[in-house]
Amino acid sequence: MLSVRLHCLAAAIALGLGAPVSAAAPEPYDPWPGLVQDIFDSRAMLDGAGIVSIDMPGRADDAAIVPVTLRAALPPGDSRRVRAITLVIDQNPAPMAGRFEIGPDSTVSEISTRVRVNSYSDVHAVAELSDGQLYMSKIFVKASGGCSAPAAKNAEEARGKLGQIRFRQFAKAGDNPSSGAREAQVMIGHPNNSGLQMDQVTRLYVPAFFVNEIRVWQDDRLLLAMEGGISISEDPNIRFTYVPQGAKRFRVEAKDTEGHVFQGEWKAEVSGM
Amino acid sequence: MISRLIAIVLATIMGSSVQAQQNDTPLPITEIFPGVFLHAGATETMNRDNEGGIANLGFVVGSDAVAVIDSGGSVREGRRLLAAIRSRTDRPVRYVINTHGHPDHVFGNAAFDGGGTIFVGHKNLPQAVATRGPYYLDSFRPLMGDALMADVRIVPPTLLVDDETTLDLGRRTLLLKVWPTAHSDSDLTVLDSASGTLFAGDLVFIGHVPIVDGSLRGWLGVLDRLAALPARQVVPGHGPVTPWPSALANQRRYLQRLDADVRGLIARGVPLKAAAETAAAAERPRWQLFDDYNARNATAAYSEIEWE
Numbered sequence: 112m113l114s115v116r117l118h119c120l121a122a123a124i125a126l127g128l129g130a131p132v133s134a135a136a137p138e139p140y141d142p143w144p145g146l147v148q149d150i151f152d153s154r155a156m157l158d159g160a161g162i163v164s165i166d167m168p169g170r171a172d173d174a175a176i177v178p179v180t181l182r183a184a185l186p187p188g189d190s191r192r193v194r195a196i197t198l199v200i201d202q203n204p205a206p207m208a209g210r211f212e213i214g215p216d217s218t219v220s221e222i223s224t225r226v227r228v229n230s231y232s233d234v235h236a237v238a239e240l241s242d243g244q245l246y247m248s249k250i251f252v253k254a255s256g257g258c259s260a261p262a263a264k265n266a267e268e269a270r271g272k273l274g275q276i277r278f279r280q281f282a283k284a285g286d287n288p289s290s291g292a293r294e295a296q297v298m299i300g301h302p303n304n305s306g307l308q309m310d311q312v313t314r315l316y317v318p319a320f321f322v323n324e325i326r327v328w329q330d331d332r333l334l335l336a337m338e339g340g341i342s343i344s345e346d347p348n349i350r351f352t353y354v355p356q357g358a359k360r361f362r363v364e365a366k367d368t369e370g371h372v373f374q375g376e377w378k379a380e381v382s383g384m
Numbered sequence: 385m386i387s388r389l390i391a392i393v394l395a396t397i398m399g400s401s402v403q404a405q406q407n408d409t410p411l412p413i414t415e416i417f418p419g420v421f422l423h424a425g426a427t428e429t430m431n432r433d434n435e436g437g438i439a440n441l442g443f444v445v446g447s448d449a450v451a452v453i454d455s456g457g458s459v460r461e462g463r464r465l466l467a468a469i470r471s472r473t474d475r476p477v478r479y480v481i482n483t484h485g486h487p488d489h490v491f492g493n494a495a496f497d498g499g500g501t502i503f504v505g506h507k508n509l510p511q512a513v514a515t516r517g518p519y520y521l522d523s524f525r526p527l528m529g530d531a532l533m534a535d536v537r538i539v540p541p542t543l544l545v546d547d548e549t550t551l552d553l554g555r556r557t558l559l560l561k562v563w564p565t566a567h568s569d570s571d572l573t574v575l576d577s578a579s580g581t582l583f584a585g586d587l588v589f590i591g592h593v594p595i596v597d598g599s600l601r602g603w604l605g606v607l608d609r610l611a612a613l614p615a616r617q618v619v620p621g622h623g624p625v626t627p628w629p630s631a632l633a634n635q636r637r638y639l640q641r642l643d644a645d646v647r648g649l650i651a652r653g654v655p656l657k658a659a660a661e662t663a664a665a666a667e668r669p670r671w672q673l674f675d676d677y678n679a680r681n682a683t684a685a686y687s688e689i690e691w692e
Contacts, residue, residue, distance in 0.1 A: 168657060172680035174519075176687050178657040223655060225687070230523065254523060256429055258486040258597055259680060260516040265565045265599050265688075266508070272691065281653040294653075298690070346687065350655060 142201045143233060150199065150207050151237065151245060159246035161186060163196060163238035170253040171228040174261045176344045177252070180223040181211065183238045191240045196222065200252075200342050202232035204305065208342035211349075214333030218354035220292075222335065225344040227261035227305070230254045263302060263345055272300030272346065276363060276375040283352060296350040297327060299365045299373060305341040322347045325365045329358040329379070355379060410468035411441070411461065416617075416625055417579035419445045419556065421472065423465060425622060427592045427672050430457050430488055432529045437461045439488040440619055442583050443469055444576050446553025449478035453574050453583045454621075455492030458528065459535035462492020477501050479551055481560065482541060483585025483621065484568045485512040486597070487520045493539035504551070505541030506562045506570035513538050545572060563587060563610075566603035567595065567621075573613070580616030582628055590623025593671035594635050596642075596681040600688055604639050607632060638667050642678075646685040656686050 147153060166180040183193040192215075198208040208226050213219050228234075235249045263269045277298040283290070299322055306319025325337040325347065335351055347365075358379050365373040411423045423441040430436040436457020443452045443465070450469055455462045469477060480496045481504040483489055490513065493503060506512075517538035525533045551558045559575040567586040574583040586595065587603075587610060596603065611629035618628045642664040649659040663682035668674045 166657075168660075168679075172660060173683040174523075176656075176683050178655070178660075178683075180657070223657075225656065229519065255680065256527065256676065257680075258488070258520075258595065260519045260523075262515045262519070263569075264597055264684060265569050265602070266511065266515075267569070268565070268599070275691075277691070279653075300691070344687075346691070348687075 141233075142206065143235065146199055146201060146206055146235075150197065154245055156237065156245050156247040159236070159238060159248035162240075162246045163193075163236050163248050165198075165234060165236040165248055165250050167234060167250060167252050169251075171255045172259070174229065174255040174259045175227055175264070176225045177228045178223060178225055179234070180221060181236050182221045183213075184220055185240075191242050191244075193238050194241050195239045197235075197237045197239070198224075198226070199235040199237065200226060200228060200232050201235065202230045203227065203342045204229065205340045205342055207340055209337050209339040212333075212336040212338070214335065216332050217329075217334045218292075218356065219335050219351050221352040223350040224337075225348050226342050227344055228252055228254060229261055261305070263304075266302075269302040269345060273302070274371060274373045275300035276365070276373050278361060278363060278375060278377045280361075280377075280380045291354050292352050293355055294350060294352050295327075295361065296348065297325060297363050299325065299347045301345070301347060301365075301367060303341065303343055303345045303347060320368055322365050322367045325349060325363065327351075328362040329353065329356075330360055332358075334361075355381075408460070408463040408467040410471050411437075411464040413468045413472075415472075416619075417576075417581060420576055420579050420581050421445070421468070422619055422625065423468065424624070425488070427622060429527075429673070429676060430524065431527055432532060435461045435464075435532060436488060436491055436524075436528055439486075439586075439621055440623075441465055441492075442574075442619055443477075444553060444556065444558060445473045445475060446556035448475065448552075448554025450475050451479040451481060451551055451553055451558055451574075452477055452496065453481050453619075454483055454489040454585070455480055455496060457488040457491045458532045459492055459494045459537075460532055462495030465492060466495055478553070479504050479543075481505070481551075481558075481572070481574055482509060483572050483574070483583065483587075484570045485509050485516060486568065486586065487524055489585065489621070490538070491520075491524075491536045494535055494537045497537075497539050502543050503539055503541040504543040504545065504560065506572045507544045507546040509570040509572075510540040510544070512568065512570045513540050561613075563606050564602050565598040566606050568598040571598070573610075575613060575615055577614075580614070580628075582613055582615035582618045584610070584618050584620055586621035588618055588620040588623075588631060589635055590618075590620045590626050590631060591672050592622035593667075593674045593677050594638055594681070595677050596639075596684045600639060600643055600646075600681075600685040604636075604643060607636055607639075634670065638664065638671065641667055642681055642685055643689070646682055646689050650686060650690050656683065659686050 171177040195212045197210045238246045279296040281294040283292040304320040327335045425439040563571040615628040645663040660679040660682040
């Protein structure tokens with residue numbers, strides 16, 4: 112579900128038209144209660160400490176590419192499993208950045224991606240467990256300063272990369288080798304256009320055009336699926352930690368809002384990097 | 385009805401403030417060569433106190449007309465630039481040339497709008513300011529304050545350059561040249577042939593750490609062609625007037641270091657966040673505002689190079 116906050120869109124339109132009227136600075140208001148209603152159907156949020164965490168730079172150096180890492184782990188003896196982690200950037204035009212579903216037999220414990228951060232914002236991670244309970248953690252991220260903008264740096268090149276898929280595999284850096292954990296990275300070449308930008312000639316908004324689904328399988332088991340929106344950076348990129356369990360192949364399938372399907376398959380590397 | 389009245393009142397107040405040029409304190413300027421003027425920007429980030437005035441701004445006076453090179457980081461700064469021009473010449477400002485679309489170079493455009501001034505830029509500039517403009521207007525308000533931001537409008541260029549063009553100011557011509565994506569995707573340089581002065585915009589940084597908001601590979605790729613321009617000195621986007629092309633040496637070294645470090649980090653599988661914290665660290669003592677921009681440059685470089 113993509114919850115485009117209409118008040119932000121209206122503000123963008125007003126600014127785009129160069130409205131000279133300077134309203135008083137908008138009161139900082141907390142969109143989170145409304146987002147819980149919209150995205151999570153007002154379900155109860157339990158404290159996620161020790162279960163789900165977010166790692167992001169305290170300041171978004173580049174508004175267009177802000178790295179974020181989500182980790183979920185249950186305490187020893189807890190027999191539930193993590194079914195999904197949802198990433199919400201409260202102040203973005205489309206706050207629901209992505210929902211990462213973790214496959215039933217998946218060993219994925221850590222997911223990194225890159226997001227656009229439009230302004231100073233709380234960022235929430237909500238883990239949904241197999242018993243339906245929701246656990247939430249949040250951090251605060253300062254927007255970047257200067258001329259950084261959540262937009263393509265090289266619009267021509269962005270179009271040229273459309274649909275390319277890369278897959279990289281890594282030994283898990285700094286981890287105990289005996290854990291057997293490894294990392295893999297999926298990269299999809301796509302402008303992931305937000306659609307909130309006005310065409311200067313036509314004065315119309317360019318339609319949103321983005322990757323809305325990425326699925327990764329290890330042999331025939333679903334490792335990870337992402338349902339994403341326009342807060343995911345150009346060239347969507349997911350890096351995750353998993354345990355190989357003797358799997359032979361990886362398969363990736365991505366879809367965008369115009370119905371393009373991008374696919375690839377790779378042999379599992381036993382070691383390397 | 386009431387809101388319409390308020391709009392009319394505000395429009396009236398703002399209209400009068402735009403016209404009140406006589407009251408604007410002229411920006412400090414230096415005539416670096418006969419007919420070539422420079423206002424040196426502060427090596428800072430844009431804020432309320434510096435009125436957004438961080439970029440070098442220039443103007444060149446011909447026998448018929450004046451060309452402005454970058455309009456400043458606020459309409460107030462643009463008006464003060466106009467007041468400085470008026471203190472030196474009564475020739476009309478025929479052109480405002482924007483070297484690219486960043487706020488510190490274009491936020492002053494509205495001070496020159498009207499009266500037949502033609503705005504000039506890279507063929508990509510209208511798209512660049514359309515895409516980023518609304519975000520810039522929003523994100524700079526808390527840093528600059530409502531008073532400074534109230535008049536700022538995105539004024540896109542109408543005279544677009546897609547390779548090279550010359551502007552005749554009367555017994556003085558400027559050579560304008562556009563570049564492939566480098567510092568940004570709308571970089572344009574201005575060469576005053578009479579004095580051999582190159583206004584390089586943000587294709588050249590001196591002292592102020594370079595900012596990569598386009599393509600690191602693209603920027604490295606244009607350095608040799610930039611260096612070959614027949615200039616004797618450069619007015620960089622940020623930093624002092626410096627002999628050309630030796631002015632490029634430090635920037636070249638920084639960009640090459642960033643490229644090499646990021647390449648090595650990607651090859652070793654280091655994730656983006658960790659890479660951004662370490663790349664080009666050896667360059668820290670050599671630049672001002674390093675901590676404001678280096679991690680961001682590394683982030684941009686990483687997301688570009690990992691696709692090679």
